[in-house]
Amino acid sequence: MSGPNTSYDPVQVTPLNAEEVDRMVDAAIRAFAEATTVAELKEARLAHTGERSPLALANREIGALPPAARKEAGARVGKARGRVNQALKQRDEEVTAAELERRLATETVDVTLPAELTPRGAIHPITGMLDLVSDIFVAMGWEIAEGPELEAEWLNFDALNFPPDHPARYLADTLFVEPLASHLLMRTHTSPVQARTLIERELPVYIACPGKVYRADEFDATHLPVFHQVEGLVVDKGISMAHLKGTLDHLASELFGGVTTRFRPHFFPFTEPSAEVDLQCFICRGEDADCRTCGGNGWIEWGGCGVVNPRVLIACGIDPDVYSGFAFGMGIDRGVMFRNGATDLRDMVEGDVRFSRSLTGIAR
Incomplete structure (x- = not known):
């Protein structure tokens, strides 16, 4: 080896x-x-x-x-x-x-060349309408009042003269918050803000209350479980139905361009007398029998109104022999539909910015 x-x-x-x-x-x-x-x-x-x-x-x-x-x-x-x-x-x-x-x-950039900017967002049409309505009332010398969306049953119903067995108190209409013994609910209108204001502030009161409200409604083209209202309240000495009519005519003219309103007798627990308020058709002014906006009758249902019920004043500690007032309320979402020709309320909650851009002329 x-x-x-x-x-x-x-x-x-x-x-x-x-x-x-x-x-x-x-x-x-x-x-x-x-x-x-x-x-x-x-x-x-x-x-x-x-x-x-x-x-x-x-x-x-x-x-x-x-x-x-x-x-x-x-x-x-x-x-x-x-x-x-x-x-x-x-x-x-x-x-x-x-x-x-x-x-x-x-990759040098010539900053002097025209640039293609990222598309900007858009004000939501409901937000725009709320801002516009608020501006109109502020210009009239009114105040904008706000309140909680989770509200006490007493302020939402009892203080506004709703009897204990009124249908609006049923679970089919109102979203109560558990436990039911707490008597808390998601407010069904912005009227509790009016009651709070009357309790907390000195008179006279001139307020508008825009905000979000809740109902146990279906989610479809004409109904939403969450929607928006604006309500107005005036309590002062010598207030009458005539002041209410003048206020609503001014609001309608500012929002829809030179139209007027009309009253139809109705019933609301918190106002007496009460009326449904109709808006003159701002498309045809009642001159087109085939108008799709008003159905050819020249008027569009807009909201409810009336003179403040003395029982409401008493519940809020106000002497109805000295003070009187009026109140009204209408839907913001429906106002957007009227003003811009929108056909489906569901489009307003989908969050598509293209929908907001398509509805022009909302915000000032």
Whole structure:
């Protein structure tokens, strides 16, 4: 059996030859210099410093040498790999900087050119209508009053002269909050704000109460379980039905352009006398028998109104022999439909900005 090879000369192993090692280094440096992008430099790095690169393969040959020859061969290959890595690092910095410069040059923005702006949002038509109605009343010298949406049953019904067996108190119409013994509910109208105002403020009172209300209604094209109202209340000395008519005529004219209102006898627990208020058709003014807006009769049902019931004044601690007042209320959502020709209330709660943009002329 022959012994180990102790006279193995590393110079005779081609990959470990000094000239061959220098050639590998030169080839690597040349490949790095020819790379002009980060991607090209990555390919050159894998080719000349990866596991299958010439220097990596030469390094593997060192293990086959006798112990006496390994030191010299290892030093030669180690220095060569160090030169290659140094050259790679330097070239990587140069290529990265050059590529950044090219990117900055190509992405330069001329700020003097017209820009295409991101499409802006739009005021929701209901919000716009609420703001417009509020502006009209503020311009008349009224105040805007607000109250909680979670309301006490007494303020929502009892203070407004609703008897205990009134149908509006049934669970089929009103959203009560458990436990029922708490007598809390989601307000069915903004009238509790009027009751709160009469209890808390000094007279006279001239307020408008816009806000969100809740009913146990179906969700369809003409009904929503959550919708919006605006109610008005005046309590002062010498207030009559004539003041109510003048106020509603002014509101209708401002909202719909020069139209008037009419009253039809009705009943509400909190007003006496009471009336349904109709809006003159702002499309045909009653002159088109085929008008789709009013059905050809020239009038559109708008809301309810009346003189404040003395029982409501007494419940709020006001002497009805000294003070009188009027109140009214109408739906904001229906007003948007009238004013803009919207046909489906569900469109107002879908959150599609295109719907809001399509309804122009809402906000001032």
